[in-house]
Amino acid sequence: MLGRYNKIVDKDIYFGYDKNPSLNCFREILNVIANKKKNTGGQKMYQTDFTLEEFSTRRKKLCEAMEDNAFALLQGAPGPMGSDSFYQYKDFYYLCGIETPRAYLLIEGRNGHTTAFLPHISQVEQQSTKPVACFENADLVCKLSGVDAVLGWEDLGQYLNRASTIYMPFEDGEIRTVNRHHAKSWAIKQSADPWDTRITRAAQFIETVKRQFPNVKVKNLSPLMDEMRVIKSPAEIELLKEAGHLTALGIIEAMRSTLPGVMEYQLDAVMLYYYLAGGSKDRGYHAIIAGGENAFYGHYCENDCQLNDGDIVLVDCAPDYHYYTSDIGRMWPVNGVYSNAQKAIYGFVVEYHKVLLDLIGPGRMVADIHKEAAEKMGDVLENWDFATPDHKEAAGAMFNFGGHISHCVGLTVHDGGLHYSRPLEPGMVFTVDPQFRLPEEKLYYRVEDTIVITEDGIENFTAEAPLEIEDVESLMKEKGLLQEFPEK
Ligand SMILES: [Mn+2]
Structure with a gap:
């Protein structure tokens, strides 16, 4: 029996094991045989x-x-x-x-x-x-x-x-x-x-x-x-789709698990649970989980503060799924209900986001989309009810920012290739990330999704994560995984 396996081992699947395998080693080699047949997971x-x-x-x-x-x-x-x-x-x-x-x-x-x-x-x-x-x-x-x-x-x-x-x-x-x-x-x-x-x-x-x-x-x-790497193949798109799905599941759980007093890193923990349980190796990048003023620091990732009643939390996080990743940004109220001032800014950014998504498609130039989105949002701005004139002014300043259609995503969250200088093509994957900034009040609002250009439009990989105010607030009423964690 041993002789027979040794022969197979020598010929086909001897990948670095001792030639006279101990019983343990032998078992592992049998696993390899099994996994070669299944061709999935395990020691391949x-x-x-x-x-x-x-x-x-x-x-x-x-x-x-x-x-x-x-x-x-x-x-x-x-x-x-x-x-x-x-x-x-x-x-x-x-x-x-x-x-x-x-x-x-x-x-x-x-x-x-x-x-x-x-x-x-x-x-x-x-x-x-x-x-x-x-x-x-x-x-x-x-x-x-x-x-x-x-x-x-x-x-x-x-x-x-x-x-x-x-x-x-x-x-x-x-x-x-x-x-x-x-x-x-x-x-x-x-x-x-x-x-x-x-x-x-x-x-x-x-x-x-x-x-x-x-x-x-x-x-x-x-x-x-x-x-x-700018244009993704159908097989890459499948992996990016799964990465986007796990990203959204993580966000959904983080929304459910948010309560005043929860630590930023605890939201990281529940998101990571979904990534790993879903077959990811790790995070695709260090998570940004930024409560209150922390959100103003674009790439804050210490994640060691407590989330406070009345604040809003920004979360930007995605898994490393089979070498591929995703990108998302969502902001939700720590206590489960947006204040009127938060609702006005967040709602405006969401409107901007939807207008951008609507304008993006194959053959279009990024600069033209930015211009048209600003024109459409000009009318919206006039009739939008902000809490203060400063908020309104900062919302208007969004029209001058050329980075709402952001970076390419694929093997990394910020891929090096550019999709700016030529018409958009099917297979391009990038983020849409409209951003509102008001430094005087340390306010930074944004929502981000990772999308792919298709033959006739776009597909949003991270769309499962709630975006609209009422969807977020209704999800946050549910009990989260974190509330199962024993109190100190
Ligand atoms: Mn991004």
Whole structure:
């Protein structure tokens, strides 16, 4: 019996386990077999969200975007220093789906030939993590991932020898809550610190390549990747839809669980419960849960204050679902009922939001939508009953802000690609996030949804989360999960 399984193990699913497995190890390998059959969840070695054709189409598109005869070279994530699970750099994952720490991917622009350079079995974590692809499973990795060849780290040099131009990312890879913008600004902050003279991992990799191949020209891969990632495929849209659904479920529970005296982080806890229970790995970004004045600080995320009667709370949070995320903004009254002044501002922002959603569609330019929305809202403003003239004036100032149709969303909450400079196209995913600001009173109101452009309009991924005043107030009458938590 053991002999029979050993044979299968050797041939097909030996991913880093001892050749003479203990009983435990053996059990895990059987799990792998079972999961390979189910092809879902558990200890699987390769993703099941995308077909191999999809990855190869992406790589072909990248080849078309590069200059002739160039190579693309990507360094995969190194793996966590602590006890986190492995998380691949987003661009690396996007191009091949391989999740091995310290992997390298080389794509030849002239024919799309793709080689993964993987660590040897002795160089990857063994026994204590899930099975990972490595040099010893070359044939299996090719079959599962669709890359043309798998070689060891030591073989990369001889391939680079043939390259005159190589596209490499200039920024460190995006993982978990880190997006391109973060990577860039973190590097700038570090370079300003005279006692921390490291260069970034991406810059170090470029230096290492250039030291060995001084004649090679290195160009920035990141803008090409950002551009490719603007238009989502149907399979990506499915994941984003699920991420949006879980986002809305989290918000619904947070609304139910809100009462005066509740801590901001407690709303985070109930939202995270829905994300994890729904199959997410984590949050897609650190949650903004901002009661009262905290909401004024755009990216407040300490989340350690108590929610007070009479205040309004801003929540902006989404899961990391199979590497994809979402984005949402909702504001609700801590005591369950908007005051008249809150109702006026919040209601106006909601009206603005609906007008924007109505105007967005394929073929339209973002600047035109902003202009038309401002015109429509001009009439609404005249007849709107605000609590003070200052509130009315601040509402009018919304017409001059060009960022209500906000950033792209996909593998990260703020994807690097731009949807501004050309007509909107089906498959573009971005947020609509009208914003009201009154610094003198430290007021900042906004509502945000993540939408996709379709053939004939839009689909709102986060629409399940209540938006209208009466819907929010009626939901808040329900008892929340948090009220089950034992009192101190
Ligand atoms: Mn946003």
